[in-house]
Amino acid sequence: xxxxxxxxxxxxxxxxxxxxxxxxxxxxxxxxxxxxxxxxxxxxxxxxxxxxxxxxxxxxxxxxxxxxxxxxxxxxxxxxxxxxxxxxxxxxxxxxxxxxxxxxxxxxxxxxxxxxxxxxxxxxxxxxxxxxxxxxxxxxxxxxxxxxxxxxxxxxxxxxxxxxxxxxxxxxxxxxxxxxxxxxxxxxxxxxxxxxxxxxxxxxxxxxxxxxxxxxxxxxxxxxxxxxxxxxxxxxxxxxxxxxxxxxxxxxxxxxxxxxxxxxxxxxxxxxxxxxxxxxxxxxxxxxxxxxxxxxxxxxxxxxxxxxxxxxxxxxxxxxxxxxxxxxxxxxxxxxxxxxxxxxxxxxxxxxxxxxxxxxxxxxxxxxxxxxxxxxxxxxxxxxxxxxxxxxxxxxxxxxxxxxxxxxxxxxxxxxxxxxxxxxxxxxxxxxxxxxxxxxxxxxxxxxxxxxxxxxxxxxxxxxxxxxxxxxxxxxxxxxxxxxxxx
Amino acid sequence: xxxxxxxxxxxxxxxxxxxxxxxxxxxxxxxxxxxxxxxxxxxxxxxxxxxxxxxxxxxxxxxxxxxxxxxxxxxxxxxxxxxxxxxxxxxxxxxxxxxxxxxxxxxxxxxxxxxxxxxxxxxxxxxxxxxxxxxxxxxxxxxx
Numbered sequence: 001x002x003x004x005x006x007x008x009x010x011x012x013x014x015x016x017x018x019x020x021x022x023x024x025x026x027x028x029x030x031x032x033x034x035x036x037x038x039x040x041x042x043x044x045x046x047x048x049x050x051x052x053x054x055x056x057x058x059x060x061x062x063x064x065x066x067x068x069x070x071x072x073x074x075x076x077x078x079x080x081x082x083x084x085x086x087x088x089x090x091x092x093x094x095x096x097x098x099x100x101x102x103x104x105x106x107x108x109x110x111x112x113x114x115x116x117x118x119x120x121x122x123x124x125x126x127x128x129x130x131x132x133x134x135x136x137x138x139x140x141x142x143x144x145x146x147x148x149x150x151x152x153x154x155x156x157x158x159x160x161x162x163x164x165x166x167x168x169x170x171x172x173x174x175x176x177x178x179x180x181x182x183x184x185x186x187x188x189x190x191x192x193x194x195x196x197x198x199x200x201x202x203x204x205x206x207x208x209x210x211x212x213x214x215x216x217x218x219x220x221x222x223x224x225x226x227x228x229x230x231x232x233x234x235x236x237x238x239x240x241x242x243x244x245x246x247x248x249x250x251x252x253x254x255x256x257x258x259x260x261x262x263x264x265x266x267x268x269x270x271x272x273x274x275x276x277x278x279x280x281x282x283x284x285x286x287x288x289x290x291x292x293x294x295x296x297x298x299x300x301x302x303x304x305x306x307x308x309x310x311x312x313x314x315x316x317x318x319x320x321x322x323x324x325x326x327x328x329x330x331x332x333x334x335x336x337x338x339x340x341x342x343x344x345x346x347x348x349x350x351x352x353x354x355x356x357x358x359x360x361x362x363x364x365x366x367x368x369x370x371x372x373x374x375x376x377x378x379x380x381x382x383x384x385x386x387x388x389x390x391x392x393x394x395x396x397x398x399x400x401x402x403x404x405x406x407x408x409x410x411x412x413x414x415x416x417x418x419x420x421x422x423x424x425x426x427x428x429x430x431x432x433x434x435x436x437x438x439x440x441x442x443x444x445x446x447x448x449x450x451x452x453x454x455x456x457x458x459x460x461x462x463x464x465x466x467x468x469x470x471x472x473x474x475x476x477x478x479x480x481x482x483x484x485x486x487x
Numbered sequence: 488x489x490x491x492x493x494x495x496x497x498x499x500x501x502x503x504x505x506x507x508x509x510x511x512x513x514x515x516x517x518x519x520x521x522x523x524x525x526x527x528x529x530x531x532x533x534x535x536x537x538x539x540x541x542x543x544x545x546x547x548x549x550x551x552x553x554x555x556x557x558x559x560x561x562x563x564x565x566x567x568x569x570x571x572x573x574x575x576x577x578x579x580x581x582x583x584x585x586x587x588x589x590x591x592x593x594x595x596x597x598x599x600x601x602x603x604x605x606x607x608x609x610x611x612x613x614x615x616x617x618x619x620x621x622x623x624x625x626x627x628x629x630x631x
Contacts, residue, residue, distance in 0.1 A: 230608075
């Protein structure tokens with residue numbers, strides 16, 4: 001019998017004869033497959049080893065991320081194996097990268113446990129990422145159907161309720177990460193919190209690696225920080241918050257810290273991405289139950305999101321985090337010190353903030369993504385930004401965003417309060433000018449200069465950081481494809 | 488002290504012409520403008536007194552300015568703010584909020600600390616003004 005290597009074997013006796021088959025022969029390549037509305041879809045960028053056919057590689061990814069193993073097993077015949085198999089249904093070459101392909105794969109809803117990011121990711125980014133026939137593999141985007149989304153809590157608070165709790169509308173929120181990251185005592189640390197909030201910021205923030213070290217144990221930090229927050233509230237008449245990092249070694253420790261933060265009257269806590277998907281979902285449930293805004297610092301993501309050929313695109317992480325239920329997520333600045341191509345970042349911001357995200361290949365969005373009833377997640381722009389960029393930040397990032405100026409507040413030559421004043425004045429004058437119909441993209445620098453005439457702290461900020469920019473080529477840009485049509 | 492609630496409190500007070508431009512921006516976005524006032528500006532006093540309902544059918548900024556001026560005239564010693572309500576799906580909330588009048592003298596808040604066990608402190612903000620009855624909280628005669 002002449003076994004074609006590139007087509008599915010339909011004769012069952014032949015299909016289940018012991019031995020090794022190509023993944024295509026096993027049925028993981030279904031070019032005629034029409035994805036169902038309930039399917040979870042994934043698009044991977046695959047780089048096959050030399051000599052490995054891209055369609056076979058795509059079928060292998062479908063197989064290894066669903067039901068397959070390396071050899072034929074008769075126990076498949078005890079199941080409706082056709083139904084459980086993930087199906088690679090489309091392979092496109094990546095423009096400009098002859099060795100790379102976009103592979104589209106459909107997964108049936110029944111392959112996944114409801115409401116579990118851990119279960120979803122164990123399949124989609126499980127064994128398959130170490131698979132030898134591929135040189136590299138990157139998860140570019142996913143389409144999560146509303147049927148599956150509705151099994152997730154989503155953001156504990158969401159943008160709308162966060163603004164209502166903070167009594168803060170019509171402008172981006174302002175924050176700052178406390179510096180130095182490590183070494184301050186609780187008392188000294190609370191001083192920085194107080195100065196920044198009193199000066200005009202809405203939030204201050206623990207850094208990702210501030211937990212409970214010898215120089216400042218967590219209880220001490222929380223107590224001094226809340227003194228600073230409350231004092232700043234009394235002196236400004238505004239609601240203020242500080243992201244108390246509850247990241248710890250065990251869930252028990254994290255719950256203990258979160259409860260203490262709540263009992264002290266904090267409106268917000270934070271966690272790091274490195275605590276893991278399950279711990280994040282647990283904290284999101286805790287946050288919903290305790291009226292707490294939940295900030296996520298994406299510590300660790302750069303190890304797998306940054307390279308274009310291998311890992312996971314950050315837009316997928318953002319999607320999973322909106323499902324997992326965090327309220328804030330660091331999502332890039334475009335103009336600051338950290339990685340960020342403007343189109344890629346736009347795609348991530350849309351993923352955080354829109355209730356329906358249409359396919360947009362320019363922004364790296366491969367599928368229409370309706371968000372069902374999940375609340376909106378506030379993106380946070382942090383890292384190397386300063387008051388002089390306010391017009392660019394407002395232009396690129398819009399209004400529902402937390403702009404975090406750490407160095408840009410604490411490093412101000414006239415002090416921390418002055419740094420906060422400079423940022424707040426720059427922001428308010430830019431929003432006002434935009435609303436008045438002015439072209440802030442072009443007139444931004446003049447608008448800032450005009451405000452600096454009556455605001456000395458803004459003048460000093462503009463003078464100090466006027467030449468700072470981070471113009472490096474981005475390592476993660478979009479490979480634009482023509483809009484796909486139905487296959 | 489100057490209470491800095493609202494989206495433009497760090498800028499010099501807006502002139503009427505500037506207020507009108509902001510109202511125009513809200514109206515052009517399809518939002519409904521509302522005017523609210525209070526003599527109790529505690530940051531968690533959510534419900535200021537409404538100067539009528541949000542002006543759902545008023546699309547002319549000059550008309551909104553007339554309502555605003557009437558409110559300011561009747562409550563010259565109150566805090567007054569302009570709000571914009573957005574009824575669109577995904578928002579259904581306030582999209583703008585800025586102060587357009589404040590009392591000449593703003594006494595501010597006392598931070599009341601109640602010490603508890605384990606060095607914990609329960610914080611309460613108490614307005615210096617609301618200690619007086621509503622009629623005289625900011626009037627010059629009531630000033631100490």
